[in-house]
Amino acid sequence: MEKVKIGLLGFGTVGQGVWKTVRMNRDDLIHNAGLDVEISKILVRDMGKDREINPDSSFLTTNPLDIIEDESIQIVVELVGGIEEAKDFLEKAIEKGKHVVTANKALLALHGKELTEKAEKRGVQLRYEASVAGGIPILHAIRESLSANRIEKIMGIVNGTTNYILTRMSREGISFDEALKEAQNKGYAEADPTADVDGFDAAHKLTILASLGFKSGVDFEQVYCEGIRRMTPTDIEYAKELGFAVKLLAIGTEREGKLELRVHPTFIDEDHPLAAVNDAFNAVFIEGNAVGELMFYGKGAGDMPTASAVLGDIINVSRNQHHPNPQAYRLDFPKNRKHIMSMEETQTGYYIRFMVKDSPGVLGEIASTFGKNGVSLSSVIQKGEGEESVPLVFITHKTRESAVQKTIRQIQKFDAVTEVANLIRVEALS
Amino acid sequence: MEKVKIGLLGFGTVGQGVWKTVRMNRDDLIHNAGLDVEISKILVRDMGKDREINPDSSFLTTNPLDIIEDESIQIVVELVGGIEEAKDFLEKAIEKGKHVVTANKALLALHGKELTEKAEKRGVQLRYEASVAGGIPILHAIRESLSANRIEKIMGIVNGTTNYILTRMSREGISFDEALKEAQNKGYAEADPTADVDGFDAAHKLTILASLGFKSGVDFEQVYCEGIRRMTPTDIEYAKELGFAVKLLAIGTEREGKLELRVHPTFIDEDHPLAAVNDAFNAVFIEGNAVGELMFYGKGAGDMPTASAVLGDIINVSRNQHHPNPQAYRLDFPKNRKHIMSMEETQTGYYIRFMVKDSPGVLGEIASTFGKNGVSLSSVIQKGEGEESVPLVFITHKTRESAVQKTIRQIQKFDAVTEVANLIRVEALS
Numbered sequence: 001m002e003k004v005k006i007g008l009l010g011f012g013t014v015g016q017g018v019w020k021t022v023r024m025n026r027d028d029l030i031h032n033a034g035l036d037v038e039i040s041k042i043l044v045r046d047m048g049k050d051r052e053i054n055p056d057s058s059f060l061t062t063n064p065l066d067i068i069e070d071e072s073i074q075i076v077v078e079l080v081g082g083i084e085e086a087k088d089f090l091e092k093a094i095e096k097g098k099h100v101v102t103a104n105k106a107l108l109a110l111h112g113k114e115l116t117e118k119a120e121k122r123g124v125q126l127r128y129e130a131s132v133a134g135g136i137p138i139l140h141a142i143r144e145s146l147s148a149n150r151i152e153k154i155m156g157i158v159n160g161t162t163n164y165i166l167t168r169m170s171r172e173g174i175s176f177d178e179a180l181k182e183a184q185n186k187g188y189a190e191a192d193p194t195a196d197v198d199g200f201d202a203a204h205k206l207t208i209l210a211s212l213g214f215k216s217g218v219d220f221e222q223v224y225c226e227g228i229r230r231m232t233p234t235d236i237e238y239a240k241e242l243g244f245a246v247k248l249l250a251i252g253t254e255r256e257g258k259l260e261l262r263v264h265p266t267f268i269d270e271d272h273p274l275a276a277v278n279d280a281f282n283a284v285f286i287e288g289n290a291v292g293e294l295m296f297y298g299k300g301a302g303d304m305p306t307a308s309a310v311l312g313d314i315i316n317v318s319r320n321q322h323h324p325n326p327q328a329y330r331l332d333f334p335k336n337r338k339h340i341m342s343m344e345e346t347q348t349g350y351y352i353r354f355m356v357k358d359s360p361g362v363l364g365e366i367a368s369t370f371g372k373n374g375v376s377l378s379s380v381i382q383k384g385e386g387e388e389s390v391p392l393v394f395i396t397h398k399t400r401e402s403a404v405q406k407t408i409r410q411i412q413k414f415d416a417v418t419e420v421a422n423l424i425r426v427e428a429l430s
Numbered sequence: 431m432e433k434v435k436i437g438l439l440g441f442g443t444v445g446q447g448v449w450k451t452v453r454m455n456r457d458d459l460i461h462n463a464g465l466d467v468e469i470s471k472i473l474v475r476d477m478g479k480d481r482e483i484n485p486d487s488s489f490l491t492t493n494p495l496d497i498i499e500d501e502s503i504q505i506v507v508e509l510v511g512g513i514e515e516a517k518d519f520l521e522k523a524i525e526k527g528k529h530v531v532t533a534n535k536a537l538l539a540l541h542g543k544e545l546t547e548k549a550e551k552r553g554v555q556l557r558y559e560a561s562v563a564g565g566i567p568i569l570h571a572i573r574e575s576l577s578a579n580r581i582e583k584i585m586g587i588v589n590g591t592t593n594y595i596l597t598r599m600s601r602e603g604i605s606f607d608e609a610l611k612e613a614q615n616k617g618y619a620e621a622d623p624t625a626d627v628d629g630f631d632a633a634h635k636l637t638i639l640a641s642l643g644f645k646s647g648v649d650f651e652q653v654y655c656e657g658i659r660r661m662t663p664t665d666i667e668y669a670k671e672l673g674f675a676v677k678l679l680a681i682g683t684e685r686e687g688k689l690e691l692r693v694h695p696t697f698i699d700e701d702h703p704l705a706a707v708n709d710a711f712n713a714v715f716i717e718g719n720a721v722g723e724l725m726f727y728g729k730g731a732g733d734m735p736t737a738s739a740v741l742g743d744i745i746n747v748s749r750n751q752h753h754p755n756p757q758a759y760r761l762d763f764p765k766n767r768k769h770i771m772s773m774e775e776t777q778t779g780y781y782i783r784f785m786v787k788d789s790p791g792v793l794g795e796i797a798s799t800f801g802k803n804g805v806s807l808s809s810v811i812q813k814g815e816g817e818e819s820v821p822l823v824f825i826t827h828k829t830r831e832s833a834v835q836k837t838i839r840q841i842q843k844f845d846a847v848t849e850v851a852n853l854i855r856v857e858a859l860s
Contacts, residue, residue, distance in 0.1 A: 137575030145567030148741030291738035311578030
């Protein structure tokens, strides 16, 4: 049986989860993987801090070089978070010839291309299963089990916080602010919720998923990113009435060699498997040209699910140590950079809610403006009567974003239109 | 780049799917796996038969030894189906030092223990991802990505035919016979549907899943197996009313070192992710002690999804050729055979529908018989009035099968009870 010594950089929730899992499942690791995983050293900021797990102080160090330069350590696990320091640690570890495992999605979204290239040049493996969708082994599936496929579409609920908020809004009819407060009280959302609710976290993950799945380096800035702050109980009610669930989706599609990459709240057909993914759960839906539709569902965060993914990487790295294929997990393909469409070029369905003065002819005027711009409508809902301002809701068939935006700019100018209250993209089943 | 030469034993739907996928996705295989997969030789029964795919006759042979004894072929793929012949081919290929890939679930359920042992002793790899849930890479996930977990529960919709039939019955209110006929007309069910509708196919797959997941050799005969023929529109109506979906589930649970293994129609809470798996789709739900709940969803059959799994195995075998860990996919663990509970010992919830004469006191008499046997009830539905015979429906909390069966035997004797119309097991969310 093989012994593998690892060093942990950071000992927060995930680091402690790795420690607990190694203790709890040592027999399983030995049996399943033929590996005896030993945590040799742990980098902490504060030696004396009282944690849920308090290893003997001989395990702890405040000097990263005690891990990075330790000849006996084969795999360095980066769990400090943040960008600059984490990047510096990983680079040093790679230079020293260590295999590296990280759960740091922001780092990979911003610097994954150079880091995976560095690892490849140095002949070591860099793995990051835990960076996307926590415990769900989606990256491993894409790069190993599904290798015989061309991936055509990736669609994910990859942020648990926003999924929890949208689930609460849908079930209870409460506002975004109320649901956010509840998520914060339950520990699902941070005091500063920007990274989650504005979609950046999901966009980081889509950057990684798309680069790996479509084999084309993606820059984080190229991913269209829109959060869920504008979602209202009114719109969610319409979604239900029209047969949709509301999800923050990270969507990547390859069409004729070009990529569409976008994160935004989405009305998704209630019969789509993603529609049933609720609370803080994550799921990634994939279409491969051989395998067809697949979905992977599970916990996107938490100490133990994330530790499961980190340890999966450690096992995989150890198994491949003598015959590595570092190229398998690279995030850049300089010779094969696919064009990434601007949002104007993308195509999807749209839900548009106008507020209009209830006057004769306004529905006809708006509907024909859609028609003139080549946007075909699949549903219209007009409600309320006699009130000063009434909602007028349209669902379009799949159409180009630019055509929809142009139409809205024209409709906005109508005297009878008091407000373009919301625009939400729609994934209907074909 | 590495070249891998494979031989196909059999050229039906799946064999032709492998051929098509290798042609269609050659670039992806080279890029993703660094592998140039070449199909060298194909065993057919009839050289002249006109197929959807007709390779040059130089690829075809009617002599299995042309493949098994060909020194240049590294991997033999068994797709002939059946038991004896397939087993003979695999044994011969293993003896010759070939790695082997198969999609043959019946063969593995009945002889997987000896075959994986033979492969391990000979130092070759035996893989069978396509044998369970078609294109869904569930076995690979269990044995690789989730290696750091102890698997506690496996629950799967692993037979597309029965899932299609139950979906149609639920949506349209039609009878089992009508839905079966429809499935046969659509090509989802065989002319002789026994293997599917009586649960044997699902039990084969559970034998494989449980052996691998719980690391304990399971004999096919030890899996309790009950099909869906007794399912009626009436019971499905009650399921909906009570908040359940109806699925044929293959369930494996480890409790205190003992295994519970059963295939039967199940009322599953409509909020469970498996409840949303419809039509011919498959899904496997897993609970690991670190990762928590995971679900994998996709196509369980079909030429291309199955080919995707077969090729995933081929890639994996090739990658591990120089450093194989054949033990990883064994199906027997003679030193670690866990006790498998009889059905009497298992515990779950129950739906029981009695037909009774509408006379005073009958509900009370039945309910107290449950109570006397320690079976606690969670719901009761009494309907109809004045008719000769009315339904009386009970849902129990989780309880021992033996206690429920004993109760039913007692109740059956009551004068007022005309029939025990159905008993269906229930998976409620805890």
